[in-house]
Every structure is written in C-alpha cells, then in structure tokens.
Amino acid sequence: MKAPLLARWRRPGEIEAPPDAASAVLRSDRFRLEREGEWRRLEAILARMEGGSMRRVSDEDLLALPALYRTAASSLAVARETSLDAATLAYLESLVQRAWFQVYGPQTGLWGWLRGFLLGGWSRAVREIWLDLCIALAAMVAGTVVGWLLVARDKEWFWSLVSPEMAGPRVPGADREQLLETLGTEANADGLSMFAAYLFSNNAGVAILAFALGFAFGIPSLMLLVHNMALLGAMLFVFSGAGLTLEFSAWLSVHGTTELFAILLAGAAGLHIGRSMAFPGERSIMAAAQQGGRRAAVVMSGVVLMLLVAAFLEGFTRQLVGSTSDRLLIGGTMLALWLAYFFAYRPRNRSGDGT
Amino acid sequence: MSNYSPTMIPASLAKRRRHVLTPEGLALPLTIASRGSRIGALVLDFTIIFFGMLVIGMVMVWILGDLLEQLMTDEDGKVLGAAEFVIVFVILLGFLARYGYFLGFELGPRGATPGKRIVGIRVAARDGGQLSAEAVIARNLLRDIELFLPLVFLQVAPTGEMGSAGVAGMIWFAIFMAFPFFNRDAMRAGDVIAGTWVVEAPRARLAATLSTQGAATGASEVTGARYSFGEAALSVYGEQELQTLERVLRDGQEEAIVSVHAAICRKIGWEPGSGDERAFLEAFYAQLRAKLEGDLRFGKRKKDKFS
Numbered sequence: 276m277k278a279p280l281l282a283r284w285r286r287p288g289e290i291e292a293p294p295d296a297a298s299a300v301l302r303s304d305r306f307r308l309e310r311e312g313e314w315r316r317l318e319a320i321l322a323r324m325e326g327g328s329m330r331r332v333s334d335e336d337l338l339a340l341p342a343l344y345r346t347a348a349s350s351l352a353v354a355r356e357t358s359l360d361a362a363t364l365a366y367l368e369s370l371v372q373r374a375w376f377q378v379y380g381p382q383t384g385l386w387g388w389l390r391g392f393l394l395g396g397w398s399r400a401v402r403e404i405w406l407d408l409c410i411a412l413a414a415m416v417a418g419t420v421v422g423w424l425l426v427a428r429d430k431e432w433f434w435s436l437v438s439p440e441m442a443g444p445r446v447p448g449a450d451r452e453q454l455l456e457t458l459g460t461e462a463n464a465d466g467l468s469m470f471a472a473y474l475f476s477n478n479a480g481v482a483i484l485a486f487a488l489g490f491a492f493g494i495p496s497l498m499l500l501v502h503n504m505a506l507l508g509a510m511l512f513v514f515s516g517a518g519l520t521l522e523f524s525a526w527l528s529v530h531g532t533t534e535l536f537a538i539l540l541a542g543a544a545g546l547h548i549g550r551s552m553a554f555p556g557e558r559s560i561m562a563a564a565q566q567g568g569r570r571a572a573v574v575m576s577g578v579v580l581m582l583l584v585a586a587f588l589e590g591f592t593r594q595l596v597g598s599t600s601d602r603l604l605i606g607g608t609m610l611a612l613w614l615a616y617f618f619a620y621r622p623r624n625r626s627g628d629g630t
Numbered sequence: 631m632s633n634y635s636p637t638m639i640p641a642s643l644a645k646r647r648r649h650v651l652t653p654e655g656l657a658l659p660l661t662i663a664s665r666g667s668r669i670g671a672l673v674l675d676f677t678i679i680f681f682g683m684l685v686i687g688m689v690m691v692w693i694l695g696d697l698l699e700q701l702m703t704d705e706d707g708k709v710l711g712a713a714e715f716v717i718v719f720v721i722l723l724g725f726l727a728r729y730g731y732f733l734g735f736e737l738g739p740r741g742a743t744p745g746k747r748i749v750g751i752r753v754a755a756r757d758g759g760q761l762s763a764e765a766v767i768a769r770n771l772l773r774d775i776e777l778f779l780p781l782v783f784l785q786v787a788p789t790g791e792m793g794s795a796g797v798a799g800m801i802w803f804a805i806f807m808a809f810p811f812f813n814r815d816a817m818r819a820g821d822v823i824a825g826t827w828v829v830e831a832p833r834a835r836l837a838a839t840l841s842t843q844g845a846a847t848g849a850s851e852v853t854g855a856r857y858s859f860g861e862a863a864l865s866v867y868g869e870q871e872l873q874t875l876e877r878v879l880r881d882g883q884e885e886a887i888v889s890v891h892a893a894i895c896r897k898i899g900w901e902p903g904s905g906d907e908r909a910f911l912e913a914f915y916a917q918l919r920a921k922l923e924g925d926l927r928f929g930k931r932k933k934d935k936f937s
Contacts, residue, residue, distance in 0.1 A: 300841050300842070300916055300920065301841045301916065301919060301920055301923065302923065303919075303923050304839045304841045304842060307839065308839065308842075311836065314836065315836070318836075324739055325739050325740050326739075327738060327739050327740075348652075348656050348658075352656070356926070357923060357926060357927065358923065359869055359872055359873070359919055359922055359923055359926070360839075360840070360876070360919075361873045361876055361877075362834075362836075362837040362876065362880065363836070363837075363839075365832070365834045366834040366835065366836045366837070368659055368832070368834075369831075369832040369833055369834040370834075371656075371658060372658060372659075372660065372831070372832070373831070373833070375652055375658055376741060376752070376754065376831075377739065379652070379653070379755075379758075379759060379760050379761075388737065388763040479725065483771055486771060487771065487772050491802075548823060561822065561825075562825075564822055564823055564825075565756075565765075565822075565823065565824065565825030567823075568765075568768045568822075568823030568824055568825070569762065569764035569765055569768055569824065569825070570764070571768065571823075572764045572765070572767040572768035572771060572823075572824070573764055573767070575767070575768075575771055576767055579729075
C-alpha cells in the first residue's frame, strides 16, 4: 500500500481542498471528510519531524501533536467499525503508526544520549553488574594462574597457548637481554599511531565477541576470558624466569590496566546477559534478556571508548616511556581514574539521562 | 483488542500482523517485516557503506596521491608522519562507518537506516513503549557474531585448519545466522537481547473519496442515466468484492473496468451495455457500500459473496 515514489516529492500542505462533507452520500465518508483536515495537519507535522528538523516544527504544532495523535487514533477505531473504505483505513493505520513512533520514538539523538552516558549513565551501568564483574574477575585471575602453572609444568604448553609469530623472541628459556629488548622503547613516534589504530580495531573485536557470546548463558564469554588470560600467564612465566617480573608488569600496566579492565567489563557484560537468561527470576526469559541486554549495551559502549584510550596508551606511551617506575605510575594512575569514575563518581540520577 | 482484519490481505501477510498495545491502551496494528525485505535492507546498507568508503578513499587518493606514492616507495622503510596519519584515519573510519552508520540512523526520528527506509521498514520496541538508545546499541553490537563470524567460520571450517573446533564453531554460529527463521517474529539474536523488532512502516497517502465523485452522487456524466440497484442486486456481494471494486476504480484501468462491469451485470442479471461502464461501477460501488455499512451498524457483516 505504498504511495508511488513520485507522489512523495509533493510538499506537505499542497493538497486540493477536500469536497464539502455535506456532499457525501455515505455516512462513513461524511465522517471522514469532517476530520480529514486534522489528519492532514498531523501528517504535515509528522513529515517535518521525520525530516529531522525539529526547528521547523512550531511550538503550536508540537503542543497539538498528542491531541492530533489521539484524534487520529480514535478516528481509526471508529472507522474500523463503520467504514469499508480500504484506502482510508490503510491511510489511518499508517498515520497512527507514524504518529505513535514520533510520540514514543527515541527521545534523544546520538549526542544527547552520549552526554547522559558520560555523565553518570555509564558508571551506573557498571555498578549494576557488580556481581558479574566479580565472576569475570575471578575467571581472569584463574586464567592467568592456569596459564602460568601449565607452562611451569611443561614448556610445550607455551606453544599451544601462544602462536609463534606472536611470541617472537619471547619464548621459554630466552635470555634476559633478548627479553629486555622486547620491553624497550622506540626512538621516536614513527609508525606507532598506525600500530595503535590496528590494536584498537583488533581489541574492540575481541571485546564485542566476549559480549556477544554472553547469549549462550555466558559460558563462552568466560572461556574467552580464561583463554586470553592464560596467554598472559604464560608470558608472565617466561619473563619471571629471567627475573624480569617487575619490568614486564610495568610494561604491561601502561595500557593493560585500561585494556584488561575493558575486557573484564566486556566479559562481565556478556555474562550479565547470560545470567539474566539462565536465572530470570520472576520475569519471562525474553524480558530478562532484554533488561540484561540493554544494561550490558551501555557498559559495552564504554568498553569501546576504553579500548580507544588503551590503544593510544599502548601505541604511543608504552613505546616512548622507558623507565619502569614511570610506566608503573602511568598504569596505576589510569587504573585509579577508572576505579574512581566507576565506583566513586555517583551523580544524582536525573531523569532522561543515559540509562 | 479489536477483531478487525482487512478482508483483502493474503494469508502470508495475516501471519505477520501483530497488535501493539500503546500506553494509552490502543491496539495498534503492526506488520512484522518479512525476512526477505530485511536481508534486502541489510545488503543495501552495506552497499551504501562500501561505496561511501570507496568515494572517501578515491577523494583521499586524489588529494594525497603523492603522499601515498611515498608511502609505497620509501627508501629506508620508514613511514612518514602524514601518510601514517592517513592510514590511522582509514582504520578508525572503517570501525566508525560500521557502527556509527547503524547507530546514528536508527536513533534518528525515522528509526531506520537508509537501506531500511528504501525497503519501507523500521525498528520498534516490542513492548509498545519507547525505543531507547540502549536497545539500538544492543541490537547492533550483536550483528557481528550473527553475520561476520559465521562467514569467517564458513571459510575456515571446510579447510580443516581448525579441525573439529572449526566445525563446531560453524554449527554454533549457523544457529545464530538461522535464528530469525525459527521464531514467529523474525527476530535476530540482537533483537531478542534489545527487546526490539523490525516492522513495516507503510506510508499511505489519503486517496480521494470515491462516493463524492462521478455517478456515485447522481446521474452519469456521459449518458445522463441514473443507475439504481435493488435490494436483490446489492445483496449478491460482500466486503471483499467491494474492496476489489474500490481498487479497480482507484486504479482506473480501462480493461479492468470493462471486464468487472461485464461480470457484475452477468451476476445481477442486467444486459451489459457499453460506453458508460465507469459511471455504472461508481453508482454500484456507492450503493453497495451504503448497504453494507448500514448492515455494519446493525452488527451484520458480509465477508464475501459466499457468506
């Protein structure tokens, strides 16, 4: 029942005047002709709103919108019972639907949402999934320990955890100088931003995967966390074998405090969906998935931001700042900032912000 | 909840009709978008993104051609600062294009990406309430595992590179991909998580009233004849035939008008003349509708000629 494409180029307001209501033979058509003007006014307002220019909608029209919407809705209810004019019914259905979408559509655009999100919405969502955060953290710690223990028991495990091209010179039994070199810095910033951008795309993919796998009751999210952290544990073992535990930790902490935190949040968000679906409580599974999903989505938007920061830190700062103490300072500061934002920053919940 | 159902919709469409209860207690009819139109919209969107990136790439090459030349052929393998910036820009743009495009458009007043708009569908909240930003974000985050991972696994699994893990992964993601085909509302996993569904957004225009024009109100303009039909002639047909007749009159195709005219005349036992078919049909339409709507007010509905 779509209008021909050309007809849509008509400017709203260019309509021929409807015939006089008294001229209609049928009662249902008289009903229609008496109300047609209001329908058309509603349609014109909707067309302007859908065009995205709220400035072109006058205050008067905006105030009239709810009333016009209800008028159209009641017209539809009456027409269904009294009129057999299919064209009018189809028009009214589409009109009421469009009006409904405008009256109950997203109230904020992307920017408005972003403001509410940064000013409290994000940190509140993170606090709301605290239990999943604890579970995911436990999984990550366990993964690191497992990685360490596996490699400590049998060097072969290292190769099943870490791919050769990723490991490079960082292999079990490598000597101290070689390992120190991998923790070194670049002389200048050439080529680093490219590296950072690549890291970001890559990590964002992993984080989104961790979130999305929450759909399977969170189990794959946990497995992904454990596997990724086992890799870290294996590396940690290699460096500690050469007595470089502190240096490696410092090198990692520059971006790791942000990046691992982001991956922790992503895993927790996925787990949150899985947990709400597995234990919906009083709600239906659908409703539980929906509530968990929306909360997790807020956390995930933040995760993408965190990964941008982490990629910048990893690409530039880590490769340019050399001393162990400086590196630890940067990493520690970042961690403190994140913790402060998530758990100490609690603005009053105004209505209409990002949750 | 109204028991209203239009009489001229095919069964496949009737299966996709839902009612949403708006906050003011109205039953608003919605039609779930067909899976085909959603795939079409997705293909359109990716085409738009692809060509958008291509155009930006072309412009960049055109502006920064020399720079890229240097990038390809540098003496000591060092990447220049400016060229490096260009590459960073491209990588980040790729990420933003995918997510920003879908998020920005679906959060807009139309609740639909350009691809969806062309096809005539939009995103809506399943509970009849507001479509929130979180819902839009959630449904778009899951697109990756529904679409791209299965494709990756489909390429990897047959090669046997990942062994049985690859096959297991392929089956697992195939479930995601086939998700919309296993529920009545054609929801993909992202829709389930977000509490949304994709519905048709028809944009019908108000057509002219048929009963105020031509012979519906009186005499035929061609011959001056007045048609009036008796009770017996008008009780032959029902609502479905009335709406078919309405379509014929609105389309105004000459052959259809002639053949419908002949059919009606046969049915009610008139001798079909020629040259004044439209006036005849207009009069018949108006009088049939008057009768059927009159019966409607007394609670009598006649679905079609067989009832």
